Structures are given as C-alpha cells and as structure tokens.
Amino acid sequence: MKGVVFTEFLDFVGMKFGADMVDDIVGDCDLPSGGAYTSVGTYDHTEMHALVSALAARGGAAVPILLREFGRHLCGRFQKGFPQFFEQNATLFDFLESVQDHIHVEVRKLYPDAELPSFDTHHRDEAALELNYRSCRPLAALAEGLILGAADQYGTSVSVEQKPITDDTGTFVRLAIQRCA
Numbered sequence: 001m002k003g004v005v006f007t008e009f010l011d012f013v014g015m016k017f018g019a020d021m022v023d024d025i026v027g028d029c030d031l032p033s034g035g036a037y038t039s040v041g042t043y044d045h046t047e048m049h050a051l052v053s054a055l056a057a058r059g060g061a062a063v064p065i066l067l068r069e070f071g072r073h074l075c076g077r078f079q080k081g082f083p084q085f086f087e088q089n090a091t092l093f094d095f096l097e098s099v100q101d102h103i104h105v106e107v108r109k110l111y112p113d114a115e116l117p118s119f120d121t122h123h124r125d126e127a128a129l130e131l132n133y134r135s136c137r138p139l140a141a142l143a144e145g146l147i148l149g150a151a152d153q154y155g156t157s158v159s160v161e162q163k164p165i166t167d168d169t170g171t172f173v174r175l176a177i178q179r180c181a
C-alpha cells in the first residue's frame with residue numbers, strides 16, 4: 001500500500017484524536033516500517049490494519065467506522081491533490097464510474113507499484129449505482145468512505161450499502177449507492 005495512504009491516515013488520526021493518539025497507536029503496533037512513512041514509499045497493507053485496529057482498541061470506534069471516516073477524509077485530500085478528476089466528471093455517478101477506467105489508471109502511471117482494487121458497474125439508473133468492489137484487501141469500508149467523500153464534493157446526498165456476493169466470478173462486495181430524495 002502506498003505511503004500516501006499511511007501519511008494521510010496518520011494526519012486524519014492527529015486531526016480527529018490528537019497528536020498523542022498517533023504516537024500511541026504507532027507505539028502499540030510492531031510495525032516493520034516503525035511508522036515512519038514517506039508518501040512515495042510502499043508498505044505492507046497489514047500495517048494499515050494494525051494501525052486501525054490499535055485505534056479501535058483505544059476507543060476510537062469500530063474498525064469499519066474508522067475506515068469509512070478515513071475514506072471520507074481521504075477523498076477530500078484527493079480533491080485537493082487531483083482536482084482534474086472531479087472537474088472532468090459532471091456528476092457523482094460519472095465520477096465513480098471513472099475510477100476503474102480512468103482515475104486508477106492514472107494513479108498507476110504515477111505509482112507503478114500501487115495495489116488497486118477493481119470496480120465494475122453492475123447497474124446504473126437515475127437514482128442508483130451499483131459497483132462491484134473486488135480486491136484481495138478487505139477495504140470495502142474504505143471504498144464506502146471514499147464514495148461518501150466524493151458525494152460531499154458533488155453536493156449529492158447518497159446512502160451506501162455493502163452486499164457480500166459470491167458467484168461464478170468469485171467473492172466480492174457490491175456497493176449499492178442510492179441517491180437520497
């Protein structure tokens with residue numbers, strides 16, 4: 001997992017829970033990196049799970065809630081770092097559908113060793129978008145937060161539901177995004 005995700009996560013923890021919490025959770029985990037991340041470095045994604053679990057154990061909230069809140073925060077940072085991806089898409093659903101074939105393709109050019117999930121559209125109509133999230137990393141809650149963060153950027157109010165699916169293509173999570181009236 002790219003260092004930028006870790007540096008943003010520790011910034012998020014510092015802003016939400018204070019600088020001491022950052023030191024505490026890094027101290028709680030036996031991290032191969034020692035918790036010294038650079039944005040262009042690459043680290044084992046299990047370090048993220050260790051850090052989020054440590055934050056949960058210190059009373060932060062349950063792991064999926066923390067991942068979702070972090071995803072929401074991260075999307076705000078992506079908007080600042082990569083405004084063109086938002087400007088190129090007129091609506092939230094267009095933006096979300098561009099993650100697979102455009103945004104993450106550009107991300108891979110920037111970070112050739114990025115470990116990216118896949119999102120294929122299962123269904124789209126005026127009010128709903130269903131994306132199949134496939135990854136060997138269990139980060140559907142992060143995806144949910146990124147979607148909610150993008151919805152904030154577009155000023156579109158949505159709900160997101162996760163549906164675990166197993167079919168002949170494998171096991172994945174369907175993210176059902178519903179526009180609120």
Ligand code: HEM
Pocket residue numbers: 001002004005078079082085096099103104107111113114115116117119135136137139140142143144146147150
């Ligand atoms: C401007 C928009 C975006 C940018 C620049 C971006 C960039 C990135 C980067 C740099 C990573 C880390 C790759 C690694 O650790 O090796 C990542 C991972 C990820 N991205 Fe995006 N992303 C964007 C939008 C989104 C959106 C809207 C979603 C959700 C629909 C999403 C879902 C994810 C997930 C879930 C991961 C974690 C890896 C995994 O699940 O396997 N991204 N993205």
